[in-house]
Amino acid sequence: xxxxxxILVIGGAAGIGKDYVKNRAARGDSVIFTDLNKEAGExxxxxxxxxxxxxxxxxxxxxxxxxxxxxxxxxxKQFGRIDTLVHSAGITVSKSFEELTFPTWKxxxxxxxxxLFYAVKAVIPEMLxxxxxxxxxxxxxxxxxxTGGGVHYxxxxxxxxxxxxxxxxxxxxxxxxxxxVAPRVIQTEMLDRxxxxxxxxxxxxxxxxVRKIGTLSDTTNAINFLASKESDFIQGQVLLxxxxxxxxx
Amino acid sequence: xxxxxxxxxxxxxxxxxxxxxxxxxxxxxEAGAKILFLSRTAPEDESIFILKYxxxxxxxDIGPVNLENSSFLQGLPDLHQIDIIxxxxxxxxxxxxxxxxxxxxxxxxxxxxxxxxxxIKMITPxxxxxxxxxxxxxxxxxxxxxxxxxxxxxASKSALESMNKALSRELASSNIRVNAVSVGKYDTSDxxxxxxxVTASEIANIILxxxxxxxxYMNGQTILLDGGKTLA
Numbered sequence: 001x002x003x004x005x006x007i008l009v010i011g012g013a014a015g016i017g018k019d020y021v022k023n024r025a026a027r028g029d030s031v032i033f034t035d036l037n038k039e040a041g042e043x044x045x046x047x048x049x050x051x052x053x054x055x056x057x058x059x060x061x062x063x064x065x066x067x068x069x070x071x072x073x074x075x076x077k078q079f080g081r082i083d084t085l086v087h088s089a090g091i092t093v094s095k096s097f098e099e100l101t102f103p104t105w106k107x108x109x110x111x112x113x114x115x116l117f118y119a120v121k122a123v124i125p126e127m128l129x130x131x132x133x134x135x136x137x138x139x140x141x142x143x144x145x146x147t148g149g150g151v152h153y154x155x156x157x158x159x160x161x162x163x164x165x166x167x168x169x170x171x172x173x174x175x176x177x178x179x180x181v182a183p184r185v186i187q188t189e190m191l192d193r194x195x196x197x198x199x200x201x202x203x204x205x206x207x208x209x210v211r212k213i214g215t216l217s218d219t220t221n222a223i224n225f226l227a228s229k230e231s232d233f234i235q236g237q238v239l240l241x242x243x244x245x246x247x248x249x
Numbered sequence: 250x251x252x253x254x255x256x257x258x259x260x261x262x263x264x265x266x267x268x269x270x271x272x273x274x275x276x277x278x279e280a281g282a283k284i285l286f287l288s289r290t291a292p293e294d295e296s297i298f299i300l301k302y303x304x305x306x307x308x309x310d311i312g313p314v315n316l317e318n319s320s321f322l323q324g325l326p327d328l329h330q331i332d333i334i335x336x337x338x339x340x341x342x343x344x345x346x347x348x349x350x351x352x353x354x355x356x357x358x359x360x361x362x363x364x365x366x367x368x369i370k371m372i373t374p375x376x377x378x379x380x381x382x383x384x385x386x387x388x389x390x391x392x393x394x395x396x397x398x399x400x401x402x403x404a405s406k407s408a409l410e411s412m413n414k415a416l417s418r419e420l421a422s423s424n425i426r427v428n429a430v431s432v433g434k435y436d437t438s439d440x441x442x443x444x445x446x447v448t449a450s451e452i453a454n455i456i457l458x459x460x461x462x463x464x465x466y467m468n469g470q471t472i473l474l475d476g477g478k479t480l481a
Contacts, residue, residue: 097419109408
């Protein structure tokens with residue numbers, strides 16, 4: 001029998017991360033997830049327990065290196081290793097360049113980019129020790145287009161591209177697989193905030209070549225593919241999950 | 250070589266200390282532009298900048314740059330006008346992720362992202378008033394291929410390129426063009442189709458061209474200056 005895989009999802013109590021946590025827990029993997037929102041994290045553990053499924057939750061401030069390192073050490077102690085890291089933690093506050101203040105810029109970079117750096121920095125030694133590991137970053141098409149909430153958000157998401165390529169350039173031959181999923185126009189709370197009315201949403205749909213908003217299953221399917229053996233020759237790539245929005249419209 | 254006439258233009262160069270910065274200053278001086286540039290007088294602290302001014306052969310110190318507020322911009326010669334921003338600021342760690350400390354990461358993000366962001370934000374209201382301006386961010390092909398594996402440097406550069414794109418969208422309505430030049434900093438000669446590394450003057454030339462009316466329809470682009478390496 002195949003060993004149970006240990007999957008760590010950072011930012012797993014909401015949106016894309018949460019859907020993936022539910023999906024893997026349903027399939028019986030060892031799922032560990034973190035989130036800043038303790039209530040939401042515990043609620044998800046309870047929700048899964050009601051269905052007889054299990055997941056382990058840690059409250060996590062991704063901008064705190066010691067906190068990140070501590071959680072990853074605990075996970076390794078408890079589960080032996082981390083096979084897959086899915087990094088889904090992120091924030092956005094829509095601001096024009098004119099409105100944007102330095103604290104908002106800094107906070108967005110800290111959570112979305114520095115938080116990612118900490119997580120990857122903490123798991124790489126462990127993955128190298130086991131001569132293998134899979135990292136999947138939830139990025140954003142905003143990095144490519146410069147749209148989606150402002151200069152701060154685009155920069156914070158853009159940073160993940162170079163980070164991924166630097167990891168790939170250094171550790172591909174040592175068994176580290178790393179790719180990035182770049183969702184756009186997926187039905188999440190983040191999208192609801194950017195397009196609050198039905199009218200604004202309908203306008204958006206008209207700009208998407210496939211004429212629909214993506215669902216959380218679309219992103220979970222993509223993550224599952226990149227986490228599977230079937231995609232083992234895919235390395236350092238950006239997989240847009242966007243209904244054709246980025247390059248066709 | 251085409252001679253550009255940039256008399257009556259004011260160029261603000263972020264970082265005039267290094268080889269490329271010096272070449273940029275030489276080239277724009279030759280073209281007749283007045284130049285403001287940042288210089289580090291305390292090499293042990295990368296966060297302390299002195300603003301300098303150069304007009305033809307005369308140059309003088311203006312004073313330290315305070316990133317907390319734009320007051321240092323008051324009382325500048327020619328403050329009524331800044332036409333071109335060239336962000337050539339950068340630092341790196343030269344290390345792989347395992348060895349980069351959180352402090353080193355923070356320093357790279359500060360120099361390569363935070364300082365350019367703050368300075369550009371302080372200066373763009375002037376450009377908006379002029380309804381004219383050009384911004385160039387100097388990036389690196391590390392954003393595409395990871396370069397030498399310095400995670401902090403590669404991440405800061407891909408972040409800068411995405412910031413560049415977002416800025417180009419936002420500022421276009423004020424007739425401000427924003428482009429980036431991506432240099433193959435860590436490429437070795439034998440991996441480059443042209444068989445040699447780029448020179449400081451070749452980098453400065455492309456920047457100069459992008460800031461003249463010759464490139465007046467170019468916006469939101471990242472120009473690869475890599476001797477054909479990245480897509481080879």
